[in-house]
Amino acid sequence: MANKNAPLHLFDRPNSYIGQSVPRPEAHNLLAGRGQYVDDLQLPRMLHAAFLRSPYAHADILTIDTTAAADSAGVVAVYSGADFADQVTPWVGELTHLTGLRSPPQMPLAIDTATWQGEPVAMVVASSRALAEDACALIDVQYQPREAVCDPVAALLPESPVIHSEYKNNLAWERDVTAGDVEPAFADPANTVVEQVLRFGRHTGVTLEPRSSVVEFNPAEQTLTYHYSGQAPHMMQAVLAKHMQLPEENIRIIARDVGGSFGIKIHTYGDDIATALAARLLARPVKFIADRLESFASDIHARDHHIKARLAVTSDGTIAALQMYDYTGIGPYSMYPRTSAIECNQILNLTGAPYKIENYHANGKVVFQNKNMMCQYRAVGHPVAMAVADSLLEQAAREIKMDVVEIRRRNLIEDNAYPVVSATGMKFADLSHQQALERLVELMQYEKLRKQQSTANENSIRTGIGLVSMVEVTNPSPMFYGIGGAPISAQDGATVRMDAAGALHVSCSITEQGQGTNTIIAQVAAGVFGVDIKRVKVTTGDTATTPYGGGTWASRGAGIGGEAVLLAADALKQQVLEVAAIVLQSNADSLDISQGNVIDKSDSAQRMSLDELGKLVYYRGSELPAEVQPEFVATRHFRVSDFPFVFTNGAMAAQVEVDTDTGIVKVLDFWVVEDCGRVINPKLVDEQIRGGVVQGIGGALFEECLYSDDGQLLNATMADYLVPMAGEMPDIHIAHIETPTSTSTLGAKGAGEAGTGGAPAAILNAINDALAPLGASIHTMPATPERILQALGEVPT
Amino acid sequence: MNHAQQVDIELIVNHEKINCRVPVRVNLVDFLRNELGLTGSHVGCEQGVCGACTVEVDGTMVRGCLMLAAQADGSTVNTIEGFAESGRAGHLQQAFATHNALQCGFCTPGMLASALEYLEQGGVADRAAIRQHISGNYCRCTGYQAIVDAIEEVAGQTETTDGQ
Missing domain, CATH: 3.10.20.30 (Beta-grasp domain)
Structure with a gap:
């Protein structure tokens, strides 16, 4: 609340770009094929890495014979896990604030035992990727297969094999949350109780640019440069420094253009670390670009939840109690350094979060299994939490014959109730669930759609409408990761300086993956300082040239990095005005900056241009009094300190058509009302939401990493793993409510994950709305045609 | 081999x-x-x-x-x-920038090529037809709507020009 009294006129100034859809300056570069992605780099003497991966989900490695591979054409080095053992310290995916979370140490390549199909076992470094792959085929590994543990529920049964011999069972973490007492509500015969088993399949990011690393090592200076396709350069710097035992300052992380990330490229992968180790051992640049098969097999997967949940409502639709049990499979290790327990934790925290719920009980079990690792991906936990609560709520509404909008009206936390602490201990402020719902009803013309629906459902095509009310975790404080010991910064920094021509140069620790980070940085800086946005140059994605900070994740860039830019630009402006006041024999308080000129505040009369002032300061400093040494550079940092997170809220709706003959679901329409606080760039926010919704629709209808019972990934190609393509996607209608967060002057909350968090629940509800008259329902994602037909009893389960 | x-x-x-x-x-x-x-x-x-x-x-x-x-x-x-250098895709590049029809930019060169093909084959400002034509180009970032907007705008301009 520190800045509550800050003047709002910051955003009403002539140069303010807040609220304007400023186009992204880098777009023209990318549109001309002039992007600079990691794989575009060609460095002198650069080598290429390829990995041999375990074909078994669980196997002891008996022998590795690399003789033939080492003799293969173009091969410079072949490594097995043992070769790296003294080059790197193991990493452990634990956080101290997730009490009891355990995970064994991990190394870049499997040693002795392979624990998922796709785990890197050996590495070849050669003069081309093709030659490296040729040599991989010549490595002879003898395995002794072991029984694979795949199902997270069965993995906890006493008879299950235990993956890690140092533990007695396959449990990585368990948390139990209780508020009030759920039992009386479920026992009360006057209440209606609905109960479901919900399953959320694994899916993955499918960033079009795969994970990509080019690493250079300078042995004389002991410096390492990592060309990184990712979101958190300073985290990567800290991870490499710690485990390669190099001083942090000797490591430079550079992220130029990043071809999508969505949480995939923010973790520690053995193959990336092996690439850095090879570059150090060989003192030559090494490139590793995951191919698509490797991406499916080794990029983190998301979700994989088996949930049993029940909801009790009174006869007037008031939620009386909510209870859930979540089993989630995370693969053989907890991912480092963010851990694989966060998604389950989020689900326990966020299920039912938009509603007034006094009696709540949730239990989550995070379970080791022999599949690829599961970790944080766009909208961590949100799609699961929202789908559990809102599908039960809509089912309850149907059972008590209440409209699904009406039941939400009766249960949403009132807009004038904030601040509110939820049953799970979440602190909510500045939310607008009621406004969002009413705006949604208006936007989608809900009543009209319902009338059309009642007359439309005659043949095998059934239409359905589904809604969701949601929250989104954004702008996290150090309570998210840092407090638990992870090298992850919750604060961000911005440095703003003015050059001799009166232009601004901003460097900031948040990063760009296409969402428009650099654009909104320029918007904020230009507006607060007082120059045309064309005079602002932005640098991000380089640990050598930006202040320290967390990067871009958890919908935090605009809210945290944006505020740091605002504070730095304002501080620079004060500096400039003080120097200008000396030059103009005026008073800094009576001056302002507008359109690149120092002006009189009272009548906007132009006094001198910034170009003139810059040249005076930098070239003709002798004209200044001796004691005046202008800096014209300011750095400010910002973190959220009053709340663990800054929540946003929204309401979404889907209209779908279910073909009961084929089981195919067609999304006819989709509506979003989002309150992400102050909107800096409406176009960019809308596009974040649209992209997010489509990603959510993918998870709800198409995307699943399918495994056989023995842990073989069955569909690791883009032909077999279905992603949303243009032909199946609807246009998405968006409206905004702006309730600025009181935690900052800028007032921006996050918007990057809302679509992905809310869309699956809306889609699921719409399908079940369509199926309800037929007495059928589905609670498995993705809701594939086969599963729809199974739900209808048309094909066997 | x-x-x-x-x-x-x-x-x-x-x-x-x-x-x-x-x-x-x-x-x-x-x-x-x-x-x-x-x-x-x-x-x-x-x-x-x-x-x-x-x-x-x-x-x-x-x-x-x-x-x-x-x-x-x-x-x-x-x-x-x-x-880009020949100016053949200039109208599309401008429309893509205006509509923010790209985020990370990785799909963009291929998407532009398919869009160019659509327009040069006489494709019209029909959203369903545009969606169908670009349905072989995967974009994870945008959700496709802005891309359709951009192609539709250029197709509309072309139609207008033809009409004159």
Whole structure:
């Protein structure tokens, strides 16, 4: 609340770009094929890495014979896990604030035992990727297969094999949350109780640019440069420094253009670390670009939840109690350094979060299994939490014959109730669930759609409408990761300086993956300082040239990095005005900056241009009094300190058509009302939401990493793993409510994950709305045609 | 097959005559990227599914990953760099920028190539037809709507021009 009294006129100034859809300056570069992605780099003497991966989900490695591979054409080095053992310290995916979370140490390549199909076992470094792959085929590994543990529920049964011999069972973490007492509500015969088993399949990011690393090592200076396709350069710097035992300052992380990330490229992968180790051992640049098969097999997967949940409502639709049990499979290790327990934790925290719920009980079990690792991906936990609560709520509404909008009206936390602490201990402020719902009803013309629906459902095509009310975790404080010991910064920094021509140069620790980070940085800086946005140059994605900070994740860039830019630009402006006041024999308080000129505040009369002032300061400093040494550079940092997170809220709706003959679901329409606080760039926010919704629709209808019972990934190609393509996607209608967060002057909350968090629940509800008259329902994602037909009893389960 | 076997090829890439000796197993997009430094064409799946490597060979938009460089011997190839430099895609580039029809930009060169194909084949401002035409190009960021908006706008301008 520190800045509550800050003047709002910051955003009403002539140069303010807040609220304007400023186009992204880098777009023209990318549109001309002039992007600079990691794989575009060609460095002198650069080598290429390829990995041999375990074909078994669980196997002891008996022998590795690399003789033939080492003799293969173009091969410079072949490594097995043992070769790296003294080059790197193991990493452990634990956080101290997730009490009891355990995970064994991990190394870049499997040693002795392979624990998922796709785990890197050996590495070849050669003069081309093709030659490296040729040599991989010549490595002879003898395995002794072991029984694979795949199902997270069965993995906890006493008879299950235990993956890690140092533990007695396959449990990585368990948390139990209780508020009030759920039992009386479920026992009360006057209440209606609905109960479901919900399953959320694994899916993955499918960033079009795969994970990509080019690493250079300078042995004389002991410096390492990592060309990184990712979101958190300073985290990567800290991870490499710690485990390669190099001083942090000797490591430079550079992220130029990043071809999508969505949480995939923010973790520690053995193959990336092996690439850095090879570059150090060989003192030559090494490139590793995951191919698509490797991406499916080794990029983190998301979700994989088996949930049993029940909801009790009174006869007037008031939620009386909510209870859930979540089993989630995370693969053989907890991912480092963010851990694989966060998604389950989020689900326990966020299920039912938009509603007034006094009696709540949730239990989550995070379970080791022999599949690829599961970790944080766009909208961590949100799609699961929202789908559990809102599908039960809509089912309850149907059972008590209440409209699904009406039941939400009766249960949403009132807009004038904030601040509110939820049953799970979440602190909510500045939310607008009621406004969002009413705006949604208006936007989608809900009543009209319902009338059309009642007359439309005659043949095998059934239409359905589904809604969701949601929250989104954004702008996290150090309570998210840092407090638990992870090298992850919750604060961000911005440095703003003015050059001799009166232009601004901003460097900031948040990063760009296409969402428009650099654009909104320029918007904020230009507006607060007082120059045309064309005079602002932005640098991000380089640990050598930006202040320290967390990067871009958890919908935090605009809210945290944006505020740091605002504070730095304002501080620079004060500096400039003080120097200008000396030059103009005026008073800094009576001056302002507008359109690149120092002006009189009272009548906007132009006094001198910034170009003139810059040249005076930098070239003709002798004209200044001796004691005046202008800096014209300011750095400010910002973190959220009053709340663990800054929540946003929204309401979404889907209209779908279910073909009961084929089981195919067609999304006819989709509506979003989002309150992400102050909107800096409406176009960019809308596009974040649209992209997010489509990603959510993918998870709800198409995307699943399918495994056989023995842990073989069955569909690791883009032909077999279905992603949303243009032909199946609807246009998405968006409206905004702006309730600025009181935690900052800028007032921006996050918007990057809302679509992905809310869309699956809306889609699921719409399908079940369509199926309800037929007495059928589905609670498995993705809701594939086969599963729809199974739900209808048309094909066997 | 002998992986080391090489062939000489001669082709025209973006109006420039190229003579090169390439390993027979190198595909067209790897050749364009690694040998000619035309890194605008991207590699997304290497299976012809994602469309990121779409380039023009002898007047047809093809997947650069499904064709060997050796097969392009004697061909005329155009890539995103060529479309941009010749001005052939200028109207589309501007519309994509205006509508923010790209985020990370990785699919963009292939998406532009498919959009260009749609327009040059006489495609009209019909959203369903545009969606159908670009349904072989995967974009994870945008959700496609802004891309459809951009192509629709250019198709509309073309129609107007034709009408006059």
